[in-house]
Each structure stands twice: as structure tokens, then as C-alpha cells.
Amino acid sequence: MIQPCRSVTVAGLSGDSGKTLVALGLVAGWTKRGHRVAPFKKGPDYIDAAWLSLAAEAPCRNLDTFLMTDAAIHRTWDYCCQRSDVSVIEGNRGLFDGVDASGSHSTAELAKRLQSPVVLVVDATKVTATLAAIVLGVRKFDPSLMISGVVLNRVGGTRHETVARESIETHTDVKVLGAIPRVKGGGGKILPGRHLGLVTVDEHPRANTAIEMAASLVYDHVDIDALFDSLRGEDVPPGDDIRPQVSISTFPDPPQESDHPQVAERIVLPQHQVRSSSSAGEGGTADSPRIAVLRDSAFSFYYPENLEALRGEGAEIVTVDSLHDSALPENIHALYIGGGFPETHAAQIAENRQLLDAIRVAAENELPIYAECGGLMLLCESIEFDGQVSRM
Missing domain, CATH: 3.40.50.300 (P-loop containing nucleotide triphosphate hydrolases)
Known part of the structure; x- marks a missing residue:
């Protein structure tokens, strides 16, 4: 209904x-x-x-x-x-x-x-x-x-x-x-x-x-x-608002419409010690898994539901600026790199060798990294755009 x-x-x-x-x-x-x-x-x-x-x-x-x-x-x-x-x-x-x-x-x-x-x-x-x-x-x-x-x-x-x-x-x-x-x-x-x-x-x-x-x-x-x-519809009483990013996980679960098996238990991510950053976290507690998210003008393609779902499961989201931050946040459990237009920022990203080296070391230490679209481009050896090759 x-x-x-x-x-x-x-x-x-x-x-x-x-x-x-x-x-x-x-x-x-x-x-x-x-x-x-x-x-x-x-x-x-x-x-x-x-x-x-x-x-x-x-x-x-x-x-x-x-x-x-x-x-x-x-x-x-x-x-x-x-x-x-x-x-x-x-x-x-x-x-x-x-x-x-x-x-x-x-x-x-x-x-x-x-x-x-x-x-x-x-x-x-x-x-x-x-x-x-x-x-x-x-x-x-x-x-x-x-x-x-x-x-x-x-x-x-x-x-x-x-x-x-x-x-x-x-x-x-x-x-x-x-x-x-x-x-x-x-x-x-x-x-x-x-x-x-x-x-x-x-x-x-x-x-x-x-x-x-x-x-x-x-x-x-x-x-x-x-x-x-x-426009027809029912007026909404004042006081409630969509603007606070309340977790989507608070919604009632919909009927299952898929044949995919359900996850039987929650996955526990290992904690990885990496260098600290000044980036502040959003939500979470001292015992929460910390997930670093690259979010800036180069990487901006994120659905709010995905980040809300992570917060709803108790995760602390810590944002990282690929253009200006020199290190990953400390004590993170995973790294999430969404899409965007890294090719238009490739030269500036390539100049930030400290962060790129930190991501490489974290990957070598088996930090779980989820990257899609432009995020996957960041994990490649180089990006070639408009005749210029930038080393990642």
C-alpha cells in the first residue's frame, strides 16, 4: 500500500x-x-x-x-x-x-x-x-x-x-x-x-x-x-524531517523477494593499524568498526542508503580527502572508494604520494578495500587522460 x-x-x-x-x-x-x-x-x-x-x-x-x-x-x-x-x-x-x-x-x-x-x-x-x-x-x-x-x-x-x-x-x-x-x-x-x-x-x-x-x-x-x-496528498505534522540522515536500517524489513541465501552471521573484519589522519568520524562508538570513505571532488558517487546502512549496522564512517589528506585514519577496518571523475583530478591525486603509498601498504597488509567505478581506477598503476599519464 x-x-x-x-x-x-x-x-x-x-x-x-x-x-x-x-x-x-x-x-x-x-x-x-x-x-x-x-x-x-x-x-x-x-x-x-x-x-x-x-x-x-x-x-x-x-x-x-x-x-x-x-x-x-x-x-x-x-x-x-x-x-x-x-x-x-x-x-x-x-x-x-x-x-x-x-x-x-x-x-x-x-x-x-x-x-x-x-x-x-x-x-x-x-x-x-x-x-x-x-x-x-x-x-x-x-x-x-x-x-x-x-x-x-x-x-x-x-x-x-x-x-x-x-x-x-x-x-x-x-x-x-x-x-x-x-x-x-x-x-x-x-x-x-x-x-x-x-x-x-x-x-x-x-x-x-x-x-x-x-x-x-x-x-x-x-x-x-x-x-x-x-498536488494531492496528506499533510505531514511538523517536527519530523527527512534532513537528518537517519539510518535506513531502522525501516521494517521487506518481504524476501530473492532466492539468494541470507547471511547467517555477521562478518567480523580484522582491525588494521594504519597512520592517523585529522579526518573526523560520523557516528559509531569506541567498539564500532571504522570504515574510511574517500569522499571529495574526485570521488563523489555514493548512494546515501549505503552509507546509512553501514552506520545502521554500527559502523563509524571516517571521510578521507584523496586530494589533501596525507594518510589514512588510524585503526580502520575497511576502505570504501566510490566512483567519480578521478581522471580529471589525476595529476593532483598523483602528487599526493603519501596517501597513495598508505593505501598501497594497507592493501598489502590485507585491509579489506571495496572500490568501484572511478575508485577502481585509483587502484590501478596509472590513469591516462587527455594525453597525460598519472602514476597512481
């Missing part, structure tokens, strides 16, 4: 439609209004999720019907809905795009499962009345999908907006919620991108300013208060 929740799913007809801009604007705008916003990103995306976290001043969680069981989706959704005034899901790709021709595991499927109405962001570049045909096609393609309204993006001027708005509202039952003008220099001026999507929050030189610009653009051209009031 889905928790009743005031929510909206921001979707587009394709990538680069402006849905991230609109989602960030709604999240930041409602947060500034004093609403407790629970941000979500559809799919395993780390980068957009980090931007949504910054805008909401709260952790963004990922939802995906392919990678997660229904029980896991509902557990995460219900937990956040119980502690927020509104939830905002940013979709991915096109609204109906999934893993096959029928659109399985699409943004539309997720929105329907969570009973979350869709705000459709439509790129209006050099098109007017044809937008009505597109919106009508979306409505007829899946009549069971709740469409809360349309936001026109990259509108050329007042006449452009008027014709497009009148056409959509004449030929469909969908309301135009707003029209965002074309930004001089393109949307990349606010949210620059690269090969995996947007530039990460940690690497953007003015991330907070970018959030403010997105919020102002959406606030000035979309009636976010009317949209908020139109």
Missing part, C-alpha cells in the same frame, strides 16, 4: 529537455518557501541526485523499478513521504523510454506505481501548434498516466508562448503551467554538462549560485505555489 504523498514527477520527451532545470527550480523554490522537500532521481544517476540534494538541503534517493524490488521502492518512498511536505521525482530519458519497446521500467511506470502526477517539460524551440499534437500523443499513448501540466522550455518570446499555450489548451485537457524563456548562451550556462551528464556539484565552481539561478528562472515563469496546492 503506497503512502499517500503530495508529489510530482518531472519528466521530459527526451534527454536535454530541461527537466533537471525544472526539477531543481521546484525543489529549491519549495524549500525556500519552508516546505520539507524529499527529492528523488529515477535511475542510478549520482550526478543529478547530488544537485537535487543541494537544492533540497536533504539527501536525494534513487528509485528504479529495474534495479529495486517493489518492497524496496515502497520502503524508501514511504519513509521519505512520512517526513516531508512534498516529494519531487526527476525522471530520466523520455517519459516512456524503458528497457524495451513497451517502455518497461520507464519514468511513466515509476510515476504510476507511486501515484505521482507528471509535469511534462517540453522543449518549445522553433515549434508552436505542433506541441499540442505532441502533448495529445502523450495523453493518448497512456490515458492512465496522470499529467498535472506542461512546462514549456526555451520559449522565444511572448507571441511564441501565447500561440503554443493556446494550442495545447485548446486541443488537449492539459494545462500549461509555465513557459521558461530561452536562456542566452543555452541552459549549459547554468548547468554545464559533459560526457556523463552534468558537471558534478563538487566540481562546479558556483554550485549554489547555479541552484539560485534555476530557482529564480522557474519561480519567475512557473506558478509553483498553484502547482503545490494542486
